[in-house]
Amino acid sequence: MYKKDLFRKNISIFKKMKRKMVMNYKNNDLFFLFLLINI
Numbered sequence: 001m002y003k004k005d006l007f008r009k010n011i012s013i014f015k016k017m018k019r020k021m022v023m024n025y026k027n028n029d030l031f032f033l034f035l036l037i038n039i
Contacts, residue, residue: 010038014034014038017030017031018031
């Protein structure tokens with residue numbers, strides 16, 4: 001349960017980050033780091 005909730009939160013954070021990435025490519029390194037952490 002807890003892990004699923006955490007996963008759902010990560011997805012919403014991920015979507016928000018994705019929107020920011022489209023506007024600001026300077027944060028791409030952070031974005032990839034975030035992806036790696038969530039694999």
